[in-house]
Structure formats: C-alpha cells, structure tokens
Amino acid sequence: MATAMSANVFFWIIPGQRTVMAQMKAGQPVDPVHGQRAKQRSVHNTYFTLPVLVAMLSNHYGWLYSGPNNWVTLVAIMLAGALIRHSFVARHQALVHGRRVPWEYAAVGTVVLLGMVVALKPAPSPVGAAAGVAVAGAQAQPVTFADVQAVMQQRCVMCHNAQVATKNVALHEPALVVAQAQNIYQQTVVLKAMPMNNSTQITEEERLLVKRWFEAGAPGPGR
Numbered sequence: 001m002a003t004a005m006s007a008n009v010f011f012w013i014i015p016g017q018r019t020v021m022a023q024m025k026a027g028q029p030v031d032p033v034h035g036q037r038a039k040q041r042s043v044h045n046t047y048f049t050l051p052v053l054v055a056m057l058s059n060h061y062g063w064l065y066s067g068p069n070n071w072v073t074l075v076a077i078m079l080a081g082a083l084i085r086h087s088f089v090a091r092h093q094a095l096v097h098g099r100r101v102p103w104e105y106a107a108v109g110t111v112v113l114l115g116m117v118v119a120l121k122p123a124p125s126p127v128g129a130a131a132g133v134a135v136a137g138a139q140a141q142p143v144t145f146a147d148v149q150a151v152m153q154q155r156c157v158m159c160h161n162a163q164v165a166t167k168n169v170a171l172h173e174p175a176l177v178v179a180q181a182q183n184i185y186q187q188t189v190v191l192k193a194m195p196m197n198n199s200t201q202i203t204e205e206e207r208l209l210v211k212r213w214f215e216a217g218a219p220g221p222g223r
Ligand code: HEC
Pocket: 060, 152, 155, 156, 157, 158, 159, 160, 166, 167, 169, 180, 183, 184, 187, 188, 194, 195, 196, 199, 200, 202
C-alpha cells in the first residue's frame, strides 16, 4: 500500500506538475488532464492514509494479524479507515460550500470497528486451563528443560543476552529462561512475534515444544 502511495506521487503527481510548469513557461496552453490525474491519485492516497498506518503498526498487535481470517481483518480495517477518512474529506467540502457535514460515513466506519472488536474477542485462555493440559501433556513425551534451552540458544540468545538484552529481555541462562517463561510463551507461541521476523528460522515443531514446556508448568533445569 505504501509503495502504491509513493508511486502515485513519483510517477503521476510530480511528473504531472512538471509538465504543467513546462507548458506554462513555454507559453503553451495547459493540458488539464495532468491536474485531473494528479487529483485522482491524491484522492486514492487520501483513502489509503489510515489503512496504511494501521498496517504499518499492526506488527505490534499479534491479535490483528495472527487469526485464521487475518485478510478479512485487514479488509475491514481498510474499509473502516476509508469511510472515516471520507467523512473528513466530505466535512471539508461541506464547510466550504456551506452544507451539512455528513458524519454518516464516520459513523458506519466506527460501527465496523466496533464489530471487529466483538469479532476478534479472544477465546477463553488456554493458559487458564494449563493445569488440565499439563496432565494431558504428561502422557505425551515430556519436554525437558534442555530441549527448550537448546531452542533458546539457537533462536533467541543472539538478540537476548548479557550484552544485548533487547527490550531488557536476556535468555542466556537457565534461570532467566524460567523467569521469562510467560513472556517467552506469549511472544513465541501466541503472538509468533519472536524471533523478530523469524530471522533465526525457528520451526513450528520448536514453537510447539515451547508451548508444551509452558503448559507443563515451565519446568527448570534438572526436571
Ligand atoms: C533478531 C533479533 C531477535 C531475535 C532472534 C529474537 N528477538 Fe525477541 N525481541 C527483539 C526485539 C527487537 C524486541 C523488541 C520488540 C518490540 O519492542 O516490539 C524483542 C522483544 C522480546 C520480548 C519482549 C516483548 C515485550 O513486548 O515485552 C520477549 C519476551 C522476546 N523478545 C523473546 C524472544 C524469544 C523467546 C526469542 C526466540 C524464540 C526471541 N525473542 C528472538 C529481537 C529479537
């Protein structure tokens, strides 16, 4: 979206302006099509503004993009953003021409957002049922702390250690891993936000391992 917006400016709006300037300087009649095209692209960009902001910030909010129908979420947010933006545009026009400000668009956009709040409501937490799952997990192959520590060493420690403790999280020692269990589970299993951009290429099996370890009560070394 941001690329399309930039392209609108660099390939249509600015070249159009240059052409018009050149025509004026040369004393030629100005072709209105350049202004019309620039205006059209500028309108597109206006409606993209709010959706692109949400999309750019969304990586901080796992519940926005980690659900099964994440594309529906994106489309609904874009729709709501465009509707709300349209209210701003229409308000400006209405004030210039002395007409009533049409707030309906913003109202519908807000209703779409409220609908999403309801639709994206979290399911009852699996963490709350951890005790029950621990019993079931014990029947499967138990996860040892050594397994989890191996994953941490390979996938996390390069950004979370004594020298580089990104966001104040260090995971280079067993006690640190145990102390951060809840946080590790949340970032690696629930949100899948870590490893950052999966730069260390953690596998789904390894995420599952972290999940089972946490659900079994996050045992420390020697257990
Ligand atoms: C390439 C570097 C990198 C790797 C690899 C990495 N992280 Fe991170 N981690 C970060 C950055 C950057 C942040 C801060 C993110 C932010 O503020 O949005 C962070 C934040 C965190 C946080 C704190 C989140 C919060 O908001 O409180 C935890 C917990 C975490 N990482 C755990 C892990 C775990 C577990 C792994 C391995 C599975 C891992 N990280 C791998 C870079 C990395």
